[in-house]
Amino acid sequence: MADGTIGLWTVPLAVFGGAIRVSTPFLFVSLGECITERSGRINLGLEGTLVMGAMSAYGISYLTGSPWLGVLAAGVTGSLLGALHAGICSLPRVNDIAVGIALMLFGTGLAFYLGKPLIEPTAARLPAIDFGWWSDIAQVRAALRINVLFLIGIALAPVLYWAFRTTRWGLLIRTAGESSDAARAMGYSVLAIRLRATMVGGFLAGIGGSFLSLFYPGSWNEGLSSGQGVTAVALVIFARWDPMLCMWASLAFGGAAALGPALQSVGVTSGYHLFNAAPYILTLAIMIITCSPKRTLTGAPAELSITR
């Protein structure tokens, strides 16, 4: 330790640091999608929302010099895309999955088009809070430089869990998701509930994107998301539509993403493709273990369907 190296401890530390650094976009997108899907609609377009959020956050932060305005802009962009999805899905006989795929392509394409002039400039980044002041190991201090968005995301998960169970709004969203007839019988517009749920979902996904471009990796480029939005949507199913499980799953995916590079850095060099695939192997394994042909997925909102 005297020479500043920590040997094999790099691996657990990198997985821990990776869970904090890489998980935030997963966290925001999956929590947002959790709200949308609980209301009975799937928005697959969140990959596009994530990329649009990343681009608009970077652009606004660059133009105004304030990264927080960038985060807000990302959220607003995300909710507009959410409104677009919900608006199209409100029309009769429209399939929400097909609309989602269209919006995924639309969002990424538009972001690449508008983001062209943003690749070169450097925008103001979000600040990090130093939680590692107590340690004199540089690596620990670096891993504990935490962005406040991560903390907001972690706090949001139990709040959502509580809100779904005990608040009026939570009940309405669940009713719309479990039985649209019941919601209608209570005198509520199912479409209006889903519109709001999709907009909130888009807002959160947009903020997840702002983390990518304004904190980590911390600049705008076209390969930035590389499918994280799609992974996060799948993660919601993996987490059984439970916000707390979404949080743990996001942390696991973040940590798993750090595993490949960390193992190579300590000299475990064989099979790095396998380690890079760790998050997906994990998903498959859990899906296989928990699936049963005898029942539907536990926790799945009844209104979610691919046949509508």
Place this chain on the structure above:
Amino acid sequence: MDFSRISRRHLLQGSAALTLGTAFGARSAAAADTTIGFIYVGSRDDYGYNQAHAQGAAALKKMPGLKVVEEEKVPETDAVEKTIESMINLDGASLLFPTSFGYYNPHMIKMANKFPKLHFEHCGGLWSDKDPKNAGSYFGYIDEAQYISGIVAGYSTKSGKLGFVAAKPIPQVLRNINAFTLGAKLANPKATTQVIFTGDWSMPVKEAEATNSLIDQGVDVLTCHVDGPKTMVENAARRGAMVCGYHVNQSPLAPKAYLTGAEWNWEALYPKFVKMIAAGEAIPNFYRGGLKEEIVKCSPYGEAVSAEARKHADDIKAKLTAGTYTIFKGPIMDNKGKAVITAGTDRGQKDPELEKMDYLVEGVIGATS
């Protein structure tokens, strides 16, 4: 896509272009008003591979009588054939630069056979006698510039640990890693290079994670071979490590941390090609070169580079430019202890054995598989 309609339209346009071409004569057209097409696999301002080519294209735009058409983000599929055809038929391009590795075979070869009067110049391909004569491949021995980066890195590291964020273990990448390491050992015989492969050319999150892991291991100077070095440069600089760039000059991204870098010099090569065509000279179908031929160059030294490092690096750079220096000079051992170049064997710049490189030299921590 309605294929029959497309091909009929292209046939009409193609024959029109051919008529024009024969009327004015291909060569005189090249001198007076030539259109040159550039095709990039990614975004042309990626601070990396594509931007280097776009800088070369920009140098051509400044020359009189030349028109440059560009298309970005063209995948390495049939799409590139369509782009080439439309550049020829709609824009009248007579010289084409499909710049990505995967464009070469079969796509560019097919187009070169179809338009035998036009010139095709490909970056990175291996032209052989079987390929059409109006096609060519050019590439630079950028490992020479990586060697210089290695020398500077070897002097600048305090821990003796260098880091290399690499995409895939293919010969070109391995050659850069090895040259960088051999250069570093010239300055500091105990220096090691830790390499991390991310698995693909553009993986920003993985590249950032690799950078952080390397720095956690005590690495204090990093370089890379990925399409967009921006992520590595910015994240390393944020952690207080120093960097050597790649593809283009990234010093504006991290002015304090930037030591030097291995850059392409397409802005020197492309005007040279155009002048050769205008003068009626044939461009060699297999065109290669390094520092001497001005195909690659080194970024200007950053302020953190010591006088001793500058002197040593400048000295080797002068020898490489004069063509009197061999980087891969035996004996060289790989990092498993096997002699890969025996004592007394000099593998010069153009040695085809080096283009098949599948090992990492002694001093590199990492494995090719």
